[in-house]
Each structure stands twice: as structure tokens, then as C-alpha cells.
Amino acid sequence: MFTRKASAFALHVSFVLAICLHTPEATLVSCPPPSSPPNTFVVYVQATFANGTNNFTAIPVAGIDGKEFSLVQFGTIYVNDDYITTTASPTSAILGRARGTLTATALAGGRFQVSITLVFTSGVYNGSSLVLLGSANPIPQVSQVAIIGGTNNFTYATGIAEFQPLSGVGPNQVIKTTVTYKI
Ligand SMILES: *[C@@H]1O[C@H](CO)[C@@H](O)[C@H](O)[C@H]1NC(C)=O
Ligand SMILES: *[C@@H]1O[C@H](CO)[C@@H](O)[C@H](O)[C@H]1NC(C)=O
Ligand SMILES: *[C@@H]1O[C@H](CO)[C@@H](O)[C@H](O)[C@H]1NC(C)=O
Ligand SMILES: *[C@@H]1O[C@H](CO)[C@@H](O)[C@H](O)[C@H]1NC(C)=O
Numbered sequence: 001m002f003t004r005k006a007s008a009f010a011l012h013v014s015f016v017l018a019i020c021l022h023t024p025e026a027t028l029v030s031c032p033p034p035s036s037p038p039n040t041f042v043v044y045v046q047a048t049f050a051n052g053t054n055n056f057t058a059i060p061v062a063g064i065d066g067k068e069f070s071l072v073q074f075g076t077i078y079v080n081d082d083y084i085t086t087t088a089s090p091t092s093a094i095l096g097r098a099r100g101t102l103t104a105t106a107l108a109g110g111r112f113q114v115s116i117t118l119v120f121t122s123g124v125y126n127g128s129s130l131v132l133l134g135s136a137n138p139i140p141q142v143s144q145v146a147i148i149g150g151t152n153n154f155t156y157a158t159g160i161a162e163f164q165p166l167s168g169v170g171p172n173q174v175i176k177t178t179v180t181y182k183i
């Protein structure tokens with residue numbers, strides 16, 4: 001009985017595989033998505049943290065009463081609308097914006113939650129966006145966060161984004177961002 005069931009299952013599996021392999025357009029079964037090798041590209045996020053200047057792209061909007069608003073003070077929330085550029089130079093071509101929030105989420109200080117969308121308005125990904133989410137190390141350490149999806153060129157994307165701060169600690173941050181994704 002068990003054997004008969006098992007071989008019926010095996011037959012069914014090979015039938016399904018045969019359909020997926022030989023007639024990918026068949027609508028009888030849902031085939032697993034083809035697995036593609038990961039793609040990688042590098043962009044640079046230019047963040048100017050508000051610090052006595054009007055030209056900021058990142059500003060703390062909330063935090064704990066009586067505490068300094070800072071990325072290392074638990075409870076502080078920043079809103080970012082940073083530039084994305086082609087090279088580390090702040091005057092290089094603008095590819096879009098890095099928009100979202102950074103929230104200091106470690107009670108002991110240090111780590112913060114990144115919830116950022118890379119919004120491309122130029123270049124080969126113009127009109128696409130990539131949604132990043134995860135827990136980051138304090139600047140200037142390297143961090144990795146998850147790619148949890150995207151639009152247009154990045155529809156169904158998964159992968160990781162690595163942030164490498166290039167400028168030490170300070171209000172002007174250039175963050176080398178290496179995106180590795182699969183569709
Ligand atoms: C702010 O930006 C404007 C326009 O981009 C520029 O002319 C000005 O020098 C900047 N000011 C500072 C303090 O960076
Ligand atoms: C980006 O795409 C938009 C919408 O398709 C278009 O209007 C715009 O000209 C493009 N920008 C660049 C720099 O290619
Ligand atoms: C992005 O998607 C557009 C169509 O929406 C396509 O023409 C273009 O080749 C894609 N670019 C890349 C780099 O995949
Ligand atoms: C703000 O700027 C001052 C000098 O202009 C600098 O000493 C200080 O470290 C900066 N603060 C932050 C958080 O970057």
C-alpha cells in the first residue's frame with residue numbers, strides 16, 4: 001500500500017517535472033521560478049545629517065525627552081532623503097534618493113534599524129525602487145541589511161545590501177552601498 005502510494009507520488013513528481021522542463025508555458029501546474037545568478041551593483045549614498053546646517057538630508061524627528069537625539073541613543077528616529085550617486089564624490093551623477101527612516105533600536109546604544117527605499121530616477125534602473133530593511137551596526141562599521149523587494153527592474157528581488165561608511169563619524173556620510181540581488 002505504502003509502496004504503491006510512494007511510486008504514484010514519484011510518477012506524479014516526474015510528470016510535473018517533465019511539464020516544467022519541456023513546456024514551460026504550460027498552465028496545468030505552477031512551475032518553480034527559474035533560479036538566476038545574483039546580480040551586483042554599487043551605488044553611493046550621500047547623507048548629510050542635520051547639524052547646524054540647512055542643507056541636511058537626514059534629520060532626527062523624535063526621541064526620548066531630555067536625551068540627545070542621535071543614532072546611538074535608543075529611541076531616536078531619523079527621516080532620510082539622501083542622494084544616491086554613481087561614485088563616492090558628492091558631485092557625481094545623481095541616480096536617485098535613499099528615502100526612509102533610521103531608528104536607534106538597541107537599548108545599549110549602537111545598532112539602528114534601517115528602513116530605506118532606494119528610489120532610482122536616472123540610470124539603468126530609472127523608475128525602479130529597492131526596499132531595504134534590517135539592523136545596522138554603528139557608523140563607521142560595515143553593515144548588511146536585507147533586500148525585501150522592489151518595483152520594476154527589482155520586482156520579486158531578494159538579497160542583501162552592504163553599507164560601508166567611507167567618511168568616519170561626522171555629519172557628512174558617504175556610504176558605499178553594494179547591492180546583491182536575485183529575482
Ligand atoms: C547649501 O546648498 C546650497 C545649494 O546647493 C549651496 O549654495 C550652499 O553653499 C550650501 N550651504 C552649505 C552650508 O553647505
Ligand atoms: C526617468 O524615467 C522617467 C519616467 O519614465 C522619465 O520621465 C525621465 O526622463 C527619466 N530620467 C532619466 C534621467 O533618464
Ligand atoms: C529595467 O526595466 C526596463 C523595462 O521596464 C528594461 O527596459 C531595462 O532593460 C531594465 N534594465 C535593467 C538594467 O535590467
Ligand atoms: C556637529 O558639527 C560639529 C562641528 O561643526 C562637530 O564637532 C560635531 O561632532 C558634529 N556632530 C555630529 C553628531 O556629527
